[in-house]
Amino acid sequence: MKLNLKIWRQNGPNDKGRMVDYQIDGVESDMSFLEMLDLLNENLIAKGEEPIAFDHDCREGICGMCSLYINGEAHGPDRLTTTCQLHMRRFKDGETITIEPWRANAFPVIKDLIVDRSALDRIQQAGGYISVNTSGRTVDANNIPIPKKDADNAFDAATCIGCGACVATCKNASAMLFVSAKVAQFAQLPQGRVEAAKRVQDMVAVMDAEGFGSCTNTGACEVECPKGISLSNIAILNKEFLLAQVK
Amino acid sequence: MTILKSSVAKKVAMALSGLFLVMFILIHLAINLTLIYPGKEAFDAAVEFMATNPFIQLMQPVLFLGFIFHIAMGIYLEWTNQGKRSVKYVNSNPGAASSWASRNMIWTGLFVLLFLIVHLINYFVPFKTQEIHDHYALVTGLFKNPFYTLFYVLAFIGLGIHLSHGFQSAFQSLGTPREKCNKALVITGNIIALLVAFGFSAIAIYFYFN
Numbered sequence: 001m002k003l004n005l006k007i008w009r010q011n012g013p014n015d016k017g018r019m020v021d022y023q024i025d026g027v028e029s030d031m032s033f034l035e036m037l038d039l040l041n042e043n044l045i046a047k048g049e050e051p052i053a054f055d056h057d058c059r060e061g062i063c064g065m066c067s068l069y070i071n072g073e074a075h076g077p078d079r080l081t082t083t084c085q086l087h088m089r090r091f092k093d094g095e096t097i098t099i100e101p102w103r104a105n106a107f108p109v110i111k112d113l114i115v116d117r118s119a120l121d122r123i124q125q126a127g128g129y130i131s132v133n134t135s136g137r138t139v140d141a142n143n144i145p146i147p148k149k150d151a152d153n154a155f156d157a158a159t160c161i162g163c164g165a166c167v168a169t170c171k172n173a174s175a176m177l178f179v180s181a182k183v184a185q186f187a188q189l190p191q192g193r194v195e196a197a198k199r200v201q202d203m204v205a206v207m208d209a210e211g212f213g214s215c216t217n218t219g220a221c222e223v224e225c226p227k228g229i230s231l232s233n234i235a236i237l238n239k240e241f242l243l244a245q246v247k
Numbered sequence: 248m249t250i251l252k253s254s255v256a257k258k259v260a261m262a263l264s265g266l267f268l269v270m271f272i273l274i275h276l277a278i279n280l281t282l283i284y285p286g287k288e289a290f291d292a293a294v295e296f297m298a299t300n301p302f303i304q305l306m307q308p309v310l311f312l313g314f315i316f317h318i319a320m321g322i323y324l325e326w327t328n329q330g331k332r333s334v335k336y337v338n339s340n341p342g343a344a345s346s347w348a349s350r351n352m353i354w355t356g357l358f359v360l361l362f363l364i365v366h367l368i369n370y371f372v373p374f375k376t377q378e379i380h381d382h383y384a385l386v387t388g389l390f391k392n393p394f395y396t397l398f399y400v401l402a403f404i405g406l407g408i409h410l411s412h413g414f415q416s417a418f419q420s421l422g423t424p425r426e427k428c429n430k431a432l433v434i435t436g437n438i439i440a441l442l443v444a445f446g447f448s449a450i451a452i453y454f455y456f457n
């Protein structure tokens with residue numbers, strides 16, 4: 001099939017950037033969205049033009065490297081789907097597709113469609129871990145009884161791949177869904193409870209300092225999240241934050 | 248203000264002030280409904296009670312501060328949040344993932360604020376500065392003006408939309424367990440939103456025609 005693409009091009013962090021129109025032919029319906037961009041880049045290279053820079057790694061929906069705001073939605077129109085798992089059968093022959101980078105001041109553009117998401121790493125470093133003494137006398141995790149429901153909820157929260165679609169989608173560029181997934185993942189397990197109060201305060205402080213917005217509870221993040229991270233986690237973060245104040 | 252330093256704490260304060268205003272608006276609706284049933288005597292008595300009861304007198308400045316806080320914090324949050332994405336999307340489809348009400352809290356809020364100012368000029372200032380005994384006549388008289396009645400109805404529909412998202416959102420901000428409570432909160436919020444929008448509007452429209 002044939003497509004009209006409108007793609008954001010930006011030479012570097014200081015370039016102003018602009019939307020550029022491209023035509024592409026010979027797109028197969030079973031190509032992934034990224035394979036379609038590979039094809040476009042091959043055409044560009046053959047013509048001696050600069051290929052379009054975009055992020056990707058695993059291409060199987062587990063690493064969180066791919067991004068892209070496609071036709072006005074993070075990771076495109078499909079639910080619970082990363083861009084690498086989005087397929088061209090989702091689009092019609094002759095369709096116009098706009099492709100933009102994640103937009104948030106906390107995610108500055110590096111080049112074209114690639115943005116710097118290291119702000120999420122810095123939030124993670126502020127408390128997204130547990131401190132365990134690995135002296136050789138650690139208790140086997142399986143020896144600690146955990147209610148099935150808590151284990152399931154913690155595991156669901158842990159499926160966040162840190163892609164940043166929640167930030168890209170949020171009208172406030174808020175990272176609350178990401179941060180709440182990390183907070184809730186640990187808060188629901190006995191190993192995580194020990195540092196729960198400090199964790200939530202430290203992670204929220206870095207989240208604010210990195211320039212993410214606050215949460216208006218629109219719920220757009222949950223809808224666009226490729227891993228279906230639930231808004232319940234944000235309620236848990238809020239509760240943990242309040243509990244930490246009285247501690 | 249160090250207690251309000253964090254964005255999460257600001258939203259908790261926003262939620263508490265919002266829920267406080269919800270309580271106020273429901274009491275206000277109950278009093279206004281006496282305009283229609285039982286009628287004039289009951290309404291004038293209710294107004295007299297509100298004007299003299301010491302507890303209500305004590306609550307008046309609290310309510311005033313509650314409004315000021317909610318409005319100021321709402322505008323502040325919206326303003327700072329707007330600044331978090333300097334380069335906008337060329338193509339954005341927010342309707343695919345969230346409700347209009349949730350994205351436009353500031354606009355429904357500011358519309359209610361505009362109404363509030365007009366409302367204070369029309370009712371509250373005369374209540375406080377003049378010797379008025381026929382409250383009923385003052386209130387119902389204004390509804391004879393079709394423009395005022397239209398503005399009044401639109402303002403309460405706006406507030407209804409504000410609350411259709413706000414009520415449920417407030418509990419989320421307070422950390423209410425979502426799996427257990429969300430359904431009930433969404434339903435309660437929508438009932439309150441409908442009560443406020445149609446309750447106040449119905450009274451205005453009733454007096455426009457009667």
Ligand code: HEM
Pocket residue numbers: 214215216217258259261262263264265266268269272317318321322324325352353355356357359360363406409410412413414416417418420
């Ligand atoms: C008078 C002008 C008003 C303005 C400018 C205003 C503005 C706002 C804004 C901007 C928000 C969203 C804040 C955010 O999530 O980032 C909000 C939330 C809210 N508002 Fe208002 N509002 C007004 C009046 C009211 C009134 C009269 C009520 C109740 C009767 C009310 C109840 C609420 C509630 C319950 C929330 C939800 C709080 C939360 O999300 O945690 N507001 N308001």
Ligand code: SF4
Pocket residue numbers: 159160161162163164165166167177178181221224225226227228229
């Ligand atoms: S919460 Fe979802 S959208 Fe946000 S970073 Fe994690 S996986 Fe991506």
Ligand code: FES
Pocket residue numbers: 055056057058059060061062063064065066082083084085
């Ligand atoms: S490339 Fe790894 S999730 Fe898409």
